[in-house]
Amino acid sequence: NAGVTQTPKFRVLKTGQSMTLLCAQDMNHEYMYWYRQDPGMGLRLIHYSVGEGTTAKGEVPDGYNVSRLKKQNFLLGLESAAPSQTSVYFCASSYSSTREAFFGQGTRLTVV
């Protein structure tokens, strides 16, 4: 049972480049989340989804887009990367808002 898998684990981008981070879960969870974590800070919610085909903005959505075309996948896109988006990105999923969330191992993104 893989749980929550994030791809890739590391990436270096040049300013202005685009990329997509993939999150896959095999637990049949409805809820999925994308967070970023900067040094010395907590987890900040970027976007989330409460079911297939739905997405919603979190605390820091600017510069990111998401899609949830399939229940098991939640994609995070950066259309034009900026150095301020250098961070560690975590994906999580949960059965519902009253159950614990399970996290992936993170994607370390550096924008130069």
Add this chain to the structure above:
Amino acid sequence: GESVGLHLPTLSVQEGDNSIINCAYSNSASDYFIWYKQESGKGPQFIIDIRSNMDKRQGQRVTVLLNKTVKHLSLQIAATQPGDSAVYFCADPGFQKLVFGTGTRLLVSP
């Protein structure tokens, strides 16, 4: 808006001591809270949760206390071990958003 905050950024304890990590929340309608542990280089892991119809919940070496009157949570770790060194977050999944506080770094010295 909703917020979940932590009083102290770092807590240093000696091995064998009991640790207490505190968390304040602002949304009086919140009815479910989760504590996570994040070790260096890893994603957060679930430790224990508590619902608002409880004041206390115990797990293995951990206890969470909830004071709804003052909107305060605490995580107590008994007989703290070096393996407990990590950042601890409280989280509020209310209103579908799973919001985290800044976190408290627990440092355990031998």
